[in-house]
Amino acid sequence: MRESVYIKHLRAVQKPSKGVLKGIGDDAAVVRGPKGLCILTTTALLEGTHFRLQDTGPWELGRKAVAASLSDIAAMGCRATTALVSVAFRRSTPMRFAKQLARGINDTAAKYGVTVVGGNTASGRGPLFITVTVLGDTDGLRPILRSGARPGDAIMVTGELGGSILGRHLRFEPRLEEAVYLNRNFRLHSMIDISDGLSLDLGHILEDSGVGAVLYEEQIPVSRAAYRLARRTGKTPLRHALSDGEDYELLFTLSKPQAEMLLKKNPLKVPATMIGHIRKEKGLFLKDKYGKLRRIRPEGYEHL
Amino acid sequence: MRESVYIKHLRAVQKPSKGVLKGIGDDAAVVRGPKGLCILTTTALLEGTHFRLQDTGPWELGRKAVAASLSDIAAMGCRATTALVSVAFRRSTPMRFAKQLARGINDTAAKYGVTVVGGNTASGRGPLFITVTVLGDTDGLRPILRSGARPGDAIMVTGELGGSILGRHLRFEPRLEEAVYLNRNFRLHSMIDISDGLSLDLGHILEDSGVGAVLYEEQIPVSRAAYRLARRTGKTPLRHALSDGEDYELLFTLSKPQAEMLLKKNPLKVPATMIGHIRKEKGLFLKDKYGKLRRIRPEGYEHL
Structure with a gap:
């Protein structure tokens, strides 16, 4: 089944x-x-x-x-x-x-x-x-769904991604405090936690919101564990950051001005990074340092 | 374990x-x-x-x-x-x-x-x-705990008991409607559903309320299934009614006057029967038709 x-x-x-x-x-x-x-x-x-x-x-x-x-x-x-x-x-x-x-x-x-x-x-x-x-x-706040991403939104993520199997999958911190802070102080459009892998979980947002996205290859916060793991697996560290599950970081979208305000204030205990943007055209694309777009297929750990 | x-x-x-x-x-x-x-x-x-x-x-x-x-x-x-x-x-x-x-x-x-x-x-x-x-x-009602039984309370039960393994364990009706009606219209002191067996579940009320009880052997509503099952097992039908699990009937206590009012009104779709009373002295006793008390040990299906 x-x-x-x-x-x-x-x-x-x-x-x-x-x-x-x-x-x-x-x-x-x-x-x-x-x-x-x-x-x-x-x-x-x-x-x-x-x-x-x-x-x-x-x-x-x-x-x-x-x-x-x-x-x-x-x-x-x-x-x-x-x-x-x-x-x-x-x-x-x-x-x-x-x-x-x-x-x-x-x-x-x-x-x-x-x-x-x-x-x-x-x-x-x-x-x-x-x-x-x-x-x-909810403490009077609006719950943030997967379905609210809008074209033009910045895509942001907390912490670093990839290689969680080396230890973080047992030691991760659920980002409760950060999430409530973000919801209280910023107008989030959509949010999910990365349990199945960045590309797969972003795929859930894209599907439920009926939109597409571009990720900036250079901006994705690749963890040291992803580099360590890549030496064993032969995959690239980026690939691990894109597809490894169980990082349990927050992946969220909000308007560009709101995202810039968040980056400027930098109020969270864990860094937040802008890693891409939402666009109307469907599909998930990766932009390399030369500005070239490459379509990628969401991949990760499929569980439910 | x-x-x-x-x-x-x-x-x-x-x-x-x-x-x-x-x-x-x-x-x-x-x-x-x-x-x-x-x-x-x-x-x-x-x-x-x-x-x-x-x-x-x-x-x-x-x-x-x-x-x-x-x-x-x-x-x-x-x-x-x-x-x-x-x-x-x-x-x-x-x-x-x-x-x-x-x-x-x-x-x-x-x-x-x-x-x-x-x-x-x-x-x-x-x-x-x-x-x-x-x-x-709760719809504004007070939740009824196991711990509220008081000496002098009548012990009541809905429906009939015993032999559920012959079919009722798959077809029982959760007594939601009856329970809310009782809670809204009567001052219930304690309540539990009979999932492990009458004597064992009554035992939970007795333990949590710090009281004892006398059950009236003649009043316990023994189901036809308990009679059918008794023919196979060699136990008495009463024993099945006392110890078989998964009847999912309501077992509750309330003051004698409240219990009598309930019996007189008889407002539930399923009959309610007064099967005993709570007393201060601990222990669970069964009273036979001659008025003789016999101490019984709570027995039934121990799961949690």
């Missing part, structure tokens, strides 16, 4: 509902509560698919499950408040492992002001499966 | 948080939102532990995952609004199965006015694992 096909099916059969401002198909859902908006998202980590126990300790695993969900809330420009956790253990899982997993979950939630209010555990034959659902709060 | 021990650990390490009115350890969590209360719960169904694919079709499985979560919201006396679903498929799961599962989920959610707003899918080596998280709304 191909998951991307399945998700398309789910989106297609989804019925509109007046309380639901944004359903399946963004980083998180936006739901009208009795007197405000709720943001909801869920992350699933499956042993053998998303992690292997020989590479990832239980505390790190708990941390990652929570941090990935928080990153989805950040991608909406909102604040995270509450989490629910479900875990399917193997019957053979030792209690010590389960307790350390819980500690990873609780420590990470606490660090970002989030309370774990409930969940479920089950034990079975299978691989470990962890799902974390996080509830967020 | 014993899950009940693990959950005790999770409750013990849980830190109090001012926005959280009720965390781990009730049917659902109660969280203070910006301008109201949110109810949150999550259900997990693991193949091989909670169901077997040879007994349960994909539509029924989707139905059950949603309905069990809705029953938890009902147990709080609240309304369900929104659901998120995560599924770990086997890599070999056919698309047809996945689509029917989604249809079971969506049909059931729609029937109870709930919108599926998002989720996650993954494919792996393991057994099927489905988690459903449901968000509910």
Whole structure:
């Protein structure tokens, strides 16, 4: 079964509902509560698919499950408040492992002001499966969707990209504080977190907004890890920055004047870089230092 | 690893948080939102532990995952609004199965006015694992906890109990409408849904309220399925009604006068029966038709 096909099916059969401002198909859902908006998202980590126990300790695993969900809330420009956790253990899982997993979950939630209010555990034959659902709060702000990018927008990204598999995929910081700051102080048009890879996640913005984009090859902030990884893989560091998943940085678009104001103020703890612009003509293009455009195909880690 | 021990650990390490009115350890969590209360719960169904694919079709499985979560919201006396679903498929799961599962989920959610707003899918080596998280709304009502039972309360239950494995475990109706009606029109002191078995779930109320109870053997509404099952198992039908899980009926306590008013009005679509009373002295007792008390031990399906 191909998951991307399945998700398309789910989106297609989804019925509109007046309380639901944004359903399946963004980083998180936006739901009208009795007197405000709720943001909801869920992350699933499956042993053998998303992690292997020989590479990832239980505390790190708990941390990652929570941090990935928080990153989805950040991608909406909102604040995270509450989490629910479900875990399917193997019957053979030792209690010590389960307790350390819980500690990873609780420590990470606490660090970002989030309370774990409930969940479920089950034990079975299978691989470990962890799902974390996080509830967020708009605090009166407008949630930032993938679908709002406009021709002429600057494309910006926080931090550096690529090579996260060398360690950052377990140590990344969800950009909650930065996202809320940006949403409060700038008029963001669209935003997503880079979980699948820059080109693939930008592709989601382009598709949902019905636009295209040009990325400036020279401006993409390639991480040192991408250079290190490139020596092993034979790919270029740029290619890693474009297609590696799990950077969990914010990718967002806003008008050029707003972007310039952001660059001038530089108020975030992590640098933000202008890496391209949105245009009306569809397709994703890379501009090299000579100004030559080359069409690229979104690539990265396809999960959902 | 014993899950009940693990959950005790999770409750013990849980830190109090001012926005959280009720965390781990009730049917659902109660969280203070910006301008109201949110109810949150999550259900997990693991193949091989909670169901077997040879007994349960994909539509029924989707139905059950949603309905069990809705029953938890009902147990709080609240309304369900929104659901998120995560599924770990086997890599070999056919698309047809996945689509029917989604249809079971969506049909059931729609029937109870709930919108599926998002989720996650993954494919792996393991057994099927489905988690459903449901968000509910108090509509200005007070959520009913397990911890409010008072000595002198009548103990009441909706519907009939026992033998659900013969079919009802896949066809049960979450008592959402009844629960909200009861919460709106009666002063309920405590409530839970019977997922693990009458005696075990009543045991949760007794433990959390610090009280004991007497059940009237003659009054317990034993279902026809319990009689049918008893013929096979050699246990008594009463024993099945006391200990079989997955009836998903409401078990609640309220003052005797309130209970009598409810019996007189009989306003619910499903009958409600007074089956015992709460008393100060701890322990769970069964009173036979001669008035003789016999101490019983809570038993049932221990999952969490």
